Every structure is written in structure tokens, then in C-alpha cells.
Amino acid sequence: MSVSADTRPLDVVADFPAIPAGYAYLDTAATAQKPRPVLDAIARGYGETYATVHRGVYQRSADMTLAFEAARRRVAEFIGAGSPDEIVFTRGATEGINLVAQCWAGTQLKAGDRILLSMLEHHSNIVPWQMVAERVGAAIDVVPLTADGRIDLDAMERMLRPEHKLVALAHVSNVLGSVLDVSRAVALAHKVGAKILIDGCQAVARLPVDVTKLGCDFYVFSGHKLYGPTGIGVLWGRGELLEAMPPYQGGGSMIDRVTFERTTYAPPPGRFEAGTPHIVGVLGLHAAIDYVAGIGLDAIHAHETALVAAARDGLERINSVTLFGPEDSAGIVSFAIEGVHPHDIGTILDEERVAIRAGHHCAQPLMERLGVPATARASFGVYNSAADVDALVRGLERVSRIFG
Structure with missing residues (x-):
């Protein structure tokens, strides 16, 4: 499956030496990578x-x-x-x-x-x-x-x-x-x-x-x-x-x-x-x-909003996925896969060179409110692109195949 995001690519990934080609870093909500000027x-x-x-x-x-x-x-x-x-x-x-x-x-x-x-x-x-x-x-x-x-x-x-x-x-x-x-x-x-x-x-x-x-x-x-x-x-x-x-x-x-x-x-x-x-x-x-x-926060917000929309669209097509939060979330998508612990999701995605966060995200009362012990979370930054969304969806399709 290919998921395309209707974004005007910021095309700044070259500024981030910690993100090699083909590596989807989707854990910006935990900590953002650093551009060369920093x-x-x-x-x-x-x-x-x-x-x-x-x-x-x-x-x-x-x-x-x-x-x-x-x-x-x-x-x-x-x-x-x-x-x-x-x-x-x-x-x-x-x-x-x-x-x-x-x-x-x-x-x-x-x-x-x-x-x-x-x-x-x-x-x-x-x-x-x-x-x-x-x-x-x-x-x-x-x-x-x-x-x-x-x-x-x-x-x-x-x-x-x-x-x-x-x-x-x-x-x-x-x-x-x-x-x-x-x-x-x-x-x-x-x-x-x-x-x-x-x-x-x-x-x-x-x-x-x-x-x-x-x-x-x-x-x-x-x-x-x-x-x-x-x-x-x-x-x-x-x-x-x-x-x-x-x-x-x-x-x-x-x-x-x-x-x-x-x-x-x-x-x-x-x-x-x-x-x-x-x-x-x-x-x-x-x-x-x-x-x-220099990039502009309005441009960043528009970019991340488009990526979130593409990610949610792709994940909704996987029957076993439950999405949490509003459709217009700011740069963050949390989800669960039925019968699969988020740590296993994170481990398999890592094999696909996709980095996400898995756990309670230092928000245990919220996890209790959602009725889950933990969630998987993909969070976007200025360096992400539609290709990263595609990699996430492909990785989750593999998770679903592995766990049936």
C-alpha cells in the first residue's frame, strides 16, 4: 500500500545528520533530532x-x-x-x-x-x-x-x-x-x-x-x-x-x-x-x-497536519488498528493493534527502520481512561515525509501478518 500526503515537502531532512536515507524517525514527540545549525x-x-x-x-x-x-x-x-x-x-x-x-x-x-x-x-x-x-x-x-x-x-x-x-x-x-x-x-x-x-x-x-x-x-x-x-x-x-x-x-x-x-x-x-x-x-x-x-510555524503545522491525516487514513485501512485522539491532532498519532503489545509493534517496526514510541508515555491516568496499558505512538517533525508514512503503514501491515 502506498500512502501519499498532500504536503508541500519541507525538504529539510539533509539538515539532520542523525536521519540517514530510508530511516523513518517518528518519535519527535519524545525528542526531536537536531539540525546542523544547532x-x-x-x-x-x-x-x-x-x-x-x-x-x-x-x-x-x-x-x-x-x-x-x-x-x-x-x-x-x-x-x-x-x-x-x-x-x-x-x-x-x-x-x-x-x-x-x-x-x-x-x-x-x-x-x-x-x-x-x-x-x-x-x-x-x-x-x-x-x-x-x-x-x-x-x-x-x-x-x-x-x-x-x-x-x-x-x-x-x-x-x-x-x-x-x-x-x-x-x-x-x-x-x-x-x-x-x-x-x-x-x-x-x-x-x-x-x-x-x-x-x-x-x-x-x-x-x-x-x-x-x-x-x-x-x-x-x-x-x-x-x-x-x-x-x-x-x-x-x-x-x-x-x-x-x-x-x-x-x-x-x-x-x-x-x-x-x-x-x-x-x-x-x-x-x-x-x-x-x-x-x-x-x-x-x-x-x-x-x-x-526560518521555516515558519504555520508551514510546520500545515506539513505535520497533512502527515497526520495521511497516517490516520493509512492506519484506518488496517482492520485490527484502533486510533486514539482527534482527527486534527497536532503532529501525533497514537494507536493500538488488537492482540499485539505496543512494545512488540515498536520492535517489529524497528526492524523495518521505523522508530516510534511504545508505552504509557508518562501518562498512566490517560492510559487507564483509554482502557489500555499502553499505546504505540508515531509523531512527526519537519524532517518527515509521505515516504515515512508509507514505511509506517507497511511496517504495521507486517505486524498484522505476523500476529495473524
């Missing part, structure tokens, strides 16, 4: 330009500091932040969520307050809130999903009460690819006085994001899902909220003055960036944002 930026950062930041008085350190802060400005521009000082560099989205959980929720919430999550959240957007709730005596409520796997905002509207102080939701589901109407979710949260955090890990590489227009209070994402390095992420927070939050960790760089009697802290974002930062990771993130912006 690899080059990392090599330069660790090579001829390397130095520390915010400390040295020598020229190379000053130059690296300028590059580091230029990256912060680029991130702010990329997501529509009001000021670069609202951009906090973290190790990833997980650390960004934990930072808000400890420094905002942990200091603002009290016994009797409530936190609202959804059924499709990643464990990183569940466990930190559970830890805080247990410590302060708050409770957690869970918004159900619509029949096609979207966060049910009508149900959310009915559930919200003044006791809800925080809402935390995924912009795009890492399992179902369903896209949240963030503006409506924000309006509902703010109507009862709650703050709202959006997990943008799966969104920033696929959709244009403007946090000012969205109106949320916190937004987090990871660099490695945006074609950048691992170990670097971003927390955006409203300036007044960051200013009122205590630091997350103590150490160098986050201080104003230290004495044994008393320490005062630097203003945001430095207050939340203790220690020597992931300097080269920040440079790589800057290069990744430039790369994505």
Missing part, C-alpha cells in the same frame, strides 16, 4: 568561544554573556513575552513546573484550596502538584475528556469554583495530539481567580505561541522537543508573579548580597537560575528557535 552552535559554544557568563571581566566572558542574554531576548520574542526578564532558563519543562509548584503554589496555597488538572496530563504536570497538595493540604480535581480526546472545557467550566487557585493544562497532548483552546481555558480559570500554567512542550515546535495574547500566567517548554539540546528549558511567568516568588535553589548568581546573618536575592530571572547555567544549551536553543522560525 549542532554547529553547540560545537562553537564548547569550542572557540567557550567561557563562563555573568562573572568574568575578560572579553571572551563578556562576549559569551552577551550571547547568553541575546538568547533570552530571542526566546522572549519567540513566545511573545512582555520582557526578557520573564524568561527563566531551566533544565526542562519538568523543572519549570516544579519551580512554579514549589515557589508559587507551595507558598500561596493552603488547606482547603484546590488545583485543577486534566485527564491527559503528562506525569510532570501531575506529580509536582500532588507533592504540593499533600504538603499544604490542598485537593486536586481532574477535568474529563471529550469523546475525541480533548480537554472538556464545558466540564471544566462546571467544575471550577473559587477554591481553585491553580489550573495546569497541556497545550497539546503528548499522547493524543489534541490541542487545547488555551484562551478559553485561561478565561475560565481567571473567572474564579485561579492562576493557570500551560505545558507547551508539544506546542512550541508545532504552533505559533504568544503568551501575552493567550493570557496565561505561566508557560513552560523544553528545548529538546524544539530541535534544540537536551538539558535546557524555559519557564515564562508574569513579571509580577515571578517578582513575588521566593527562589527555588540557593547558590551563586541568584544573590544580591550574602552574609552569615542574612542573604538578599537577585531580581528575576537571576533569582531562579542558581549556579553556572547550561550556557551552551542556551546557545543551542537560540539556534533551534532561529531554525524553526
